[in-house]
Amino acid sequence: MAKIESETKATEELSIRQNMKPEIPVKGFDFIEFYVGNAKQARYYYEHGMGFEVVGYRGLETGERELCSYVLKQNNIKIILTSALSPNHPIADHVLSHGDGVKSIGFCVDDAASCYNTAIERGATSVSKPVACEDNHGKVISASVKTYGDTVHTFVQSNDYSGLALPGFKDINSWSGGTGLCTIDHVVGNVESEKMMEWVQFYKDVFGFHVFQGFNADDINTQYSALTSRVMANRAGTIKMPINEPAAGQKKSQIQEYLDFYSAPGVQHIAMSTNNIIATVEELRKRGIEFLSVPSAYYDTLKERVGAIEEDVQTLAKLGILVDREANGYLLQIFTKPVEDRPTLFFEIIQRKDGAKGFGKGNFLALFESLEREQDLRGNL
């Protein structure tokens, strides 16, 4: 326990020592937009599998000739699924290169134009200038800048909007009941070997974010491969974005497998929080969501590793939920298998107990080993 406390303290000191720019005032994650090959079928997965409510649609029926999108919500999580309606659209190129994946990580802000202008002054590359969209529910202003690969950050100002979805969307209301997913806890990016520190600098210089926690190849390694990671965060702790890069190992890193199949850096996983991970995972499994498996030996020594926990270890073992202790509290986590045929994007379900804020090193390693077993089955290790 003393070791964990000293690691947390060292990380805090590291962030204080950093030469930080004033933060762009990002309140938290807003929507995550996915570019997908078939938004109608993706909607079915997120609605009936993950428990999202479908609240909005735009497409041919709403006068949109180029693309179609669905807006889905569950508690504080909002996702947009977008497909092209012709092969000549940039969205079609994106799907051709990357398969289904995350295009935009939205940041909720009070003044999109001011945030965008600050980001551009500090060296960010523009994707779209501030634009206001209105309907009879009010106005949303958004603007986007580039980040790693073809991924973008969108500043979203929607204080003056009372609609369920977004301006220009037709309201729809379709819901099969929720699974208890509450908020976006963190969004993880994979970047190329030796590029991680460039992106760390980008988030420091442009957004004023700091390194919240770091993992080196010595921390996260298996018999075969390793990774290096830095968690970029805002001071309020509402934005946490780990950035991974592959590290040299005996065989191919699972980060490199992602980069090969996504054909670029991009979002590796999105962690969504729940207040009751056992109920959430039971419901998700019932709905057919597939999770990475955990060897039963993991649970044999769990109590010795993490101490007393409220959950029944046998239930956690049956569901494949991982546990890690921190200086404050503990984490419960589980990872889905990739949610498309390419071994790229997956989801994490996380419950933080008693004030746990970090990213358990033990779970990171368990994830890595679990991913490698799957990677081996795919012939990519």
Ligand code: FE2
């Ligand atoms: Fe994670």
